[in-house]
Amino acid sequence: MTDATVNDTGDELILDKGEPPMWGFTVPVVAVFGGFFGFLAGNTNDAGLMGFILGLIYGGALGFILNSFVPNRTAGRWVVIGLTAVLGFVLGKWGGAAAGAIVGAVMSWVAYWIGRGHYRDGVPIYATAGQTLWHNTYLFICGFIFFFLIAPILTIIPLSFNAENFFTFTPEMLSLSPEGYSLKHYQDFFTNSDWQSAMWNSLKIAPMATILAVGFGTLAAIGLSQPHVPFRRAIMAILISPMIVPLIISAAGMYFFYSRVNLQGTYLGVVLAHAALGIPFVIITVTATLVGFDRSLTRASANLGADPVTTFLRIQMPLILPGVISGGLFAFITSFDEVVVVLFVGSAQQKTLPWQMFIGLREQISPTILAVATILVVISIALLTTVELLRRRSERMRGLAPS
Amino acid sequence: MQLKTLLLGSAVASIGGMAAAQDMTFVSWGGAYQASQQKAYVEPYLADHPDMSITWDESSAEAVAKLRAMNEAGNITWDLVDVVAADAIRLCDEGLAMEIDFDEMLAEGDDGTSAEDDFGDLLVSDCFIPQIVYSTTAAYRPDLLPEGAPAPESICAMFDTETYPGKRALEQRPINNMEWALLCDGVAKEDIYDVLETEEGQDQAFAKLDTIKDDIIWWSAAAEPPQLLADGEIVMGSSYNGRWFSAIEEQDQPFEMLWDAQVFDLDGWIIPAGLPEERLEPVLDFVRFATDTQRLADQAAYISYGPARQSSAPLVGDHAELGIPMGPHMPTAPENSQNVFVYNYTWWADYRDDLDAKFQAWLAQ
Numbered sequence: 001m002t003d004a005t006v007n008d009t010g011d012e013l014i015l016d017k018g019e020p021p022m023w024g025f026t027v028p029v030v031a032v033f034g035g036f037f038g039f040l041a042g043n044t045n046d047a048g049l050m051g052f053i054l055g056l057i058y059g060g061a062l063g064f065i066l067n068s069f070v071p072n073r074t075a076g077r078w079v080v081i082g083l084t085a086v087l088g089f090v091l092g093k094w095g096g097a098a099a100g101a102i103v104g105a106v107m108s109w110v111a112y113w114i115g116r117g118h119y120r121d122g123v124p125i126y127a128t129a130g131q132t133l134w135h136n137t138y139l140f141i142c143g144f145i146f147f148f149l150i151a152p153i154l155t156i157i158p159l160s161f162n163a164e165n166f167f168t169f170t171p172e173m174l175s176l177s178p179e180g181y182s183l184k185h186y187q188d189f190f191t192n193s194d195w196q197s198a199m200w201n202s203l204k205i206a207p208m209a210t211i212l213a214v215g216f217g218t219l220a221a222i223g224l225s226q227p228h229v230p231f232r233r234a235i236m237a238i239l240i241s242p243m244i245v246p247l248i249i250s251a252a253g254m255y256f257f258y259s260r261v262n263l264q265g266t267y268l269g270v271v272l273a274h275a276a277l278g279i280p281f282v283i284i285t286v287t288a289t290l291v292g293f294d295r296s297l298t299r300a301s302a303n304l305g306a307d308p309v310t311t312f313l314r315i316q317m318p319l320i321l322p323g324v325i326s327g328g329l330f331a332f333i334t335s336f337d338e339v340v341v342v343l344f345v346g347s348a349q350q351k352t353l354p355w356q357m358f359i360g361l362r363e364q365i366s367p368t369i370l371a372v373a374t375i376l377v378v379i380s381i382a383l384l385t386t387v388e389l390l391r392r393r394s395e396r397m398r399g400l401a402p403s
Numbered sequence: 404m405q406l407k408t409l410l411l412g413s414a415v416a417s418i419g420g421m422a423a424a425q426d427m428t429f430v431s432w433g434g435a436y437q438a439s440q441q442k443a444y445v446e447p448y449l450a451d452h453p454d455m456s457i458t459w460d461e462s463s464a465e466a467v468a469k470l471r472a473m474n475e476a477g478n479i480t481w482d483l484v485d486v487v488a489a490d491a492i493r494l495c496d497e498g499l500a501m502e503i504d505f506d507e508m509l510a511e512g513d514d515g516t517s518a519e520d521d522f523g524d525l526l527v528s529d530c531f532i533p534q535i536v537y538s539t540t541a542a543y544r545p546d547l548l549p550e551g552a553p554a555p556e557s558i559c560a561m562f563d564t565e566t567y568p569g570k571r572a573l574e575q576r577p578i579n580n581m582e583w584a585l586l587c588d589g590v591a592k593e594d595i596y597d598v599l600e601t602e603e604g605q606d607q608a609f610a611k612l613d614t615i616k617d618d619i620i621w622w623s624a625a626a627e628p629p630q631l632l633a634d635g636e637i638v639m640g641s642s643y644n645g646r647w648f649s650a651i652e653e654q655d656q657p658f659e660m661l662w663d664a665q666v667f668d669l670d671g672w673i674i675p676a677g678l679p680e681e682r683l684e685p686v687l688d689f690v691r692f693a694t695d696t697q698r699l700a701d702q703a704a705y706i707s708y709g710p711a712r713q714s715s716a717p718l719v720g721d722h723a724e725l726g727i728p729m730g731p732h733m734p735t736a737p738e739n740s741q742n743v744f745v746y747n748y749t750w751w752a753d754y755r756d757d758l759d760a761k762f763q764a765w766l767a768q
Contacts, residue, residue, distance in 0.1 A: 165654050166633040194459075259476035347480050348428050348460035359461040363433030365626040 019067075019117050026115045027063045033110045034059015037103060062107055067115030080108035095174035153377060160185055160370035167365060185371035195368065198356035204267070205342075205352060206335040209274035213331035216275070217282025218324055222316070224283070225290045236283070243280035247340045250277075255344040265347030273345045274338060278331025285330065289323030322391050329387055333380070425685050426456045430484040433461035434626065435649050436670075439705035440485070440534075442723070444693035447701075455685065466490060470499045470675060479675050482686045488669040489748060489755075491531035500530035500673040501683075508687055510695040512714035521696070521712045525669055527748055532694055533671035533711035535702065538734035538743075539579050540665035542647045542658045543567075543639035544632055558664040559587035561639060562611060564618055572628040572640030575621035577762040578751060579641065579666050582744060584611035586664060596750045605758070609765050621766075632658055644734050648707035652725060652732070662739040666746050671711065707732040 020026055035056035042051015062080065070076035081104035088100020113119055120127070123135045163182040164170055172180025189195045220239055224232050242250055254273050255264060263269035293316065301311040317324075339354040346352070353372065360369045429445075431437040437459060445457055462469055466486050473479050486494065494500040503509075505526060509518035519526065525533040543555055552566050560567050561583065573580050585595050585604065588611045598604035612619075620637055622628055628640035629650040644665065650656040672694070674686055692698065699710035700718035707729060710716065716735075721728050730736055734743075 164633075166630055168630075168634045255472065256476050259473075259478040264476070264478055265480050348458045349426075351460075359433050362464065362624045363437075363461060363626060364435070365624075365630045 019115065022064065022067065022115075026067055026111075027060050029114050030063030030107075030111050031056045031060035033114075034062065034107060037107070041099075041103075059107060059110075062111045063115060066108065066111045073112050076112070077105065077108040080104045080111075093175035095176055098176070156370045157374050157377070160367055160374045162367050162370075165366060167367060167370070185367045186375075188366075188368045189371050189375070192368070194351075195353075195356060195372065198351050198353045201350055202336055202353040205270050205274060205350065206332050208271045209278055209335040210328050210332040212271065212275035213278030213282050214324060214328040217279040217327060217331070218286050218320075220279070221283045221286035221290060222312075225287060239283055240280045242277050247277075251341040251344040254341060258345055264345060265349070267350060270342055270346045270350045270352075273341050274335035275331075277338065277341065278334050281330035281334065282324070282327035285323040285327035286320055287323075289320040293319055321394070325387060325391070329383070425454065426458060427482040427682075427685060427689070428458045428460055428480060430460045430462050430466060430481050432463045432485065433459075435706055436645065436708075437461065439702050439708075440693075442705050443702035444689075444698050447698070448689055448692055467493055467499075470494060471497070473675070474499055474677075479677060481675055482678065482682060483690065484673050484675060485534075485670065486531075486673055488527050488531060488533070488671070489751065491671065491673050492528045492748060492752060494673055495528045495530035499676055501676045501678070502529045503532055503674070505532075508691065510691050512712060513696040514714050516714060521714050523713060525711050527669065530673050531669075531671050532673070532690060533669045534694065534699060535670050535706075535708035535711055536667055536735055537670060537708045538644045538665040538667050539574070539641055540644050540647070540734070541639055541641050541661040541663075542628075542632065542651075543661060544635070544657060545659055546657055547635060547638045554659070555639070555661055556663060557587075558583050558661065560661070561641075562587045562615055564615055567638055569638035570618050570620050570631075570636060571615065572620045572622050572631050572637045572642075574641060575623050575766075577758040578746070578755075579744075580612060581605070581608045581758065581762075582666070583664060584608040586744075587611060592744065596747050599750075600754070605761065609761075612765070629656070629658075632656070644732075645706045645708050648732050652722070652727065660739075662734075663742050664744050665734055665739070665742075666744045667734065668746050669711065670708075703729050703733070707734075709733045709735040 035052045038051040038053070038055015038058065039048050040051070041055070042048045066076045066080070070079070081101050084104030084107070085097045085101040088096035088098070088103070090096070092099070119136055120132055122139070123132050127135070158173070159167055159169065161181045161183065162168070162170065162173065162185070163180055170180050174180075220235075223229060224236055229235075254276075258264040258269045258273070263272065297315050297319075298311050301315045302308075306314070336352075337354055338352075339358050342350065342352050342355055343358075346355070353376075357369050357372060360366055429440075431440060441459075449455060449457065460481065463485050466484050467490050470479075470481070470484070473481070484500075491500065495502070505519045505522065506517050509532065511517050512521035522533055525536070527533075541558060541561060543560070545554060547569060548554075548567060555567065561571055561573075581599055582595050585598055585608050586592060588607060590598050590604075590607075599608065620631060620640075622631075622640070622642075625643045625646050628637070628642040629646050631637045632640055633650065633654075633656050639661070644660070647658060647660055651658050651660070672690060674683070674690070678686065694712075696712055696714045697718065699712050700715040700720070702708070703710055703715075703719045704721065704723040710719065719729055719733070731738065734740065
């Protein structure tokens with residue numbers, strides 16, 4: 001610890017390189033972190049208080065021992081990871097060991113982070129204690145929001161390899177033994193005719209709906225961006241309304257209307273309904289890109305003798321393409337994920353993947369749903385990555401820096 | 404021009420071809436139950452009728468609402484609908500289901516009895532063709548019971564949180580739960596509906612349910628209780644006996660059945676009212692085939708529900724894959740049906756709306 005210096009006004013100024021007091025700060029703070037994780041772990045076994053107390057002791061001890069006796073950070077962390085993993089193994093085999101290693105890694109990091117004053121790294125030297133606290137609390141809140149968004153999605157991935165027909169982490173799975181895992185739910189998805197026909201239906205409906213939505217949506221956005229169009233705002237509001245009106249109301253309305261015109265229960269009916277749902281996304285993204293579009297370019301193009309169609313295809317379209325693509329992506333995902341409207345407008349012949357998953361969840365809780373969900377997550381990530389890479393490539397080619 | 408005529412001709416021919424190949428839409432419950440119908444009736448039927456095809460719609464849970472909407476929109480897209488008896492009675496009353504002439508439209512039993520006699524008391528509505536008898540019954544996990552606690556033998560174990568601590572799963576509706584509550588509060592079985600008719604009786608049932616309210620996990624899909632029990636989230640719960648059978652025998656789960664005070668109910672077909680003649684004809688042909696003595700007995704090889712025809716009972720054999728005899732797993736088997744609760748359709752038809760509202764209000768308290 002370095003000595004605190006005193007400035008002109010006599011207030012104490014904490015130096016950024018200074019280490020915080022051991023018993024007044026490091027030990028209690030690390031203990032609270034330990035208690036928090038202990039509480040979470042204990043709660044899963046209906047022993048929240050017990051977990052909290054044990055975590056408190058574990059954290060406090062870690063904070064004291066590491067910062068007093070183990071100056072080598074790397075060595076200290078590995079020792080803690082190893083010891084906690086052994087403890088976890090004693091309590092719960094290999095699964096426990098893995099959990100222990102993670103807890104050890106996190107807690108030893110916290111212990112050094114607090115003990116060595118690294119928690120002040122992100123804030124200026126002159127920040128007060130309150131500002132430092134807020135800065136770190138803010139980072140933790142962000143981290144937790146991220147965790148709660150991602151954790152449910154990550155949980156389903158191991159569960160989809162379950163060897164049993166239940167949504168359960170079996171003891172075999174937790175001890176990481178191979179008997180606990182199987183690919184049978186994936187096999188079921190690829191061999192079961194219900195799932196296969198649902199997948200093909202989705203693959204037939206979503207691209208058609210996307211093409212229609214992108215075509216109409218782009219044209220509408222361009223038209224509505226012309227200043228001379230009358231009632232622009234009213235028309236815009238009507239076109240956007242499928243996104244604002246509760247889906248169940250659109251669905252019921254479409255059901256009765258499509259029944260009258262004999263479109264209910266047909267492929268075309270579902271495609272049209274999904275296109276109507278996708279159009280608002282395309283309009284919004286394309287309108288947003290059109291805001292940054294320089295109108296003098298179209299005039300220059302006309303000046304050089306291009307007709308309006310050529311101008312549109314060779315000048316305007318390439319520039320608004322990122323908006324069109326992301327709008328199309330949203331339209332595709334809307335159709336691919338949609339369950340309410342298709343339940344009304346479709347008949348059993350148009351059963352899509354979300355519909356099949358909905359049935360599966362309600363009538364037969366089978367991990368095949370998790371296998372499908374995992375596949376969809378992987379496809380979504382692949383799709384978004386591809387589009388992002390394409391977008392960067394096209395921007396590079398046009399000499400713009402990727403943003 | 405030539406080409407155009409040719410294309411037009413082939414288009415017309417393909418439309419004609421489509422019309423000849425009939426497609427029927429059947430509505431059922433999905434899962435193991437629909438699979439048993441597929442294997443016992445639909446596959447044999449399609450083998451004899453290669454020009455037919457059948458699409459399943461797993462919408463039985465919302466069948467009443469959807470049939471009402473279809474009727475309003477004037478667009479009936481279903482050909483045959485599987486519903487529980489109570490829904491069939493409602494649909495029949497509303498004129499949404501076709502009345503059936505049982506002796507005329509259904510096959511007679513293989514012992515020569517008329518269809519009407521063969522189904523007997525199970526014909527609870529003029530529109531309803533029963534297929535199976537199922538029961539709502541309880542199951543528990545012996546390994547989750549406290550050490551030294553006796554194995555539960557009565558439905559009242561559900562209300563005994565001292566001997567059997569832990570959560571229990573019950574269906575989120577008043578039916579069955581109100582009856583069980585009164586039964587375990589000392590009301591004699593034959594008096595239950597009389598007591599339940601009175602305001603005090605209903606309060607008594609809710610008061611009994613209140614004693615375990617904090618320990619109940621409410622389910623709405625029958626697949627949930629086996630899932631919860633397998634997870635160890637509950638120690639006991641109610642579900643359909645076929646779901647328990649599937650979890651115990653097919654998935655090797657360590658559950659035990661508690662047949663005490665099981666509640667019998669019926670499930671069967673209705674034909675939507677107002678089908679045009681060319682669609683009605685194949686449906687009737689299928690129904691005659693699918694509800695004959697042999698087909699109903701065959702279904703019991705895939706799921707542990709009792710066939711609705713008396714003449715089918717002697718033909719019930721072994722499980723199609725496991726090879727175990729299915730007789731002892733039927734809710735109607737003598738050792739399982741020592742204490743059966745018969746669900747009173749007419750009583751519930753009168754009191755359901757009222758009690759549903761009270762039940763929801765009680766849940767929200």
